[in-house]
Amino acid sequence: MIEAKNIDFYYGSFHALKNISMTMEAHTVTAFIGPSGCGKSTFLRLFNRMNDLIDGIRLTGECLVQGANIYGKSVQVDELRKTVGMVFQKPNPFPKSIFENVAYGLRVNNLGDKKFIAQQVEESLIAAALWDEVKDKLKKSAFELSGGQQQRLCIARALAVSPAVLLMDEPASALDPISTSKIEELIHQLKKDYTIVIVTHNMQQAARVSDKTGFFMLGELVEFSETKKMFLNPEKKQTQNYITGRFG
């Protein structure tokens, strides 16, 4: 489904990712953990080419999504970003209505007529477990929602263009415990239909939501295995230290 082969990535002269290879199966949740600044977000942004927006980056190696090299010459980046959706750390709804937020991706990509858009908005909000809370105020500003609701709105917004992959960069780190558990619940639900990659600083969260976990340190992928195995019986000493909190 998603495959990274010998990825090396540079911000200018800074070597941010060092020879990383990893495969993620369809309909699984993969978690990335590791200390701050180790390259988790950088690695995640490779798969929807959001790093392209940064000046002075350089990349070697191969990135495959659904078998196609996403850094190939013929790839249309805007198309790729429809297939690979993203949810950010801080909820970032647009200053538009709830409806228009979810419809945005469909509109900019010229997908569907009015009826289709309305239907897609409803389905996405249902899938993001937000529909019941907002169905009576779709025309209200998205800023009237709570932080947790805003984040689920951003998830709905990403789902509306029917992606295959969902990248989530610490999607719950700005939220309260109840909103966090709702998001985690949601990730469980979404796994049926999407391939999910999530960055998290919360060990328990990684353990709860993911099938496989990758542990990064200083730009290297130290260990990548089944989440259960990773947390019960890690292979590397560094991993052991990190997940038991004896890192540093």
Add this chain to the structure above:
Amino acid sequence: MNKESSQRTAFIIFRILGIIVVSILLWILGFIIYNGMGVISWEFLTAAPAEGMTAGGIFPAIVGTLCLVAGSMIFAFPVGVMSAIYTNEYAGNGWIVKFIRVMTNNLGSIPSIVFGLFGMSLFVNTLGFGDSILAGSLTLGLLALPIVIRTTEEALKAVPSSYRTGSRALGASKLQTISRVILPAAFPNITTGLILSIGRVSGETAPILFTVAAYFLPKLPTGIFDQVMALPYHLYVIATSGTDIEASRPVAYGTALVLIAIVLLMNLLAAFLRRHFSNKWRAER
């Protein structure tokens, strides 16, 4: 002095200074209203000057100023907004952008009489527009450009970058992101720039002196190549070189009052638009 009393002293000084500034402003306003109110009448607002500009009205000058404001904004607003979009959203942060910024700021500090001379040389003579609304509007537009550019840039900078990444991550192009998310979000603040420049433009005398303003022209313009009277220039004329300066003094105050009223009205309109659009999607900052 302890912390508390020095804080209190500072506060009192600030407050007094604030009151002084406000009172000066109110004094000017009151002075103009007091002296100008007497001549304001329906005739004053709708008739042409008469009897050597000591009587009659100032209608042609009102129309002229409105034409020049509209003309200069039609030029300066799109050009200014687009160049701000270019420097802020497209051009990155290289030396070209820095150079453009420095030049824009310099342009803003050039005395307006210099704009007048430049406008006369380029628009009136070289391009052959003659003394006309077109030449005057373009000259005033140049004057307004730095204000529009700077306020638009500030407005764009105030838009959180998370809107940009959020939009791009959904497959929107850069242009779509700008037109559908960034500009609407920046709109209330961009309006401020528009209004500031309207205030500036409607009060300027020097740039229109050699490019459009007529000393006395009761006839209304019929096209962009006509000359017009304009409020600030009319005020200058009747205050300094009318046929009977003493007799036309009330007319001068009346003209000043109308000019101020127009600018205040525009500011009110701007404040209203701003409120209206920012309330619509109460942006969280």
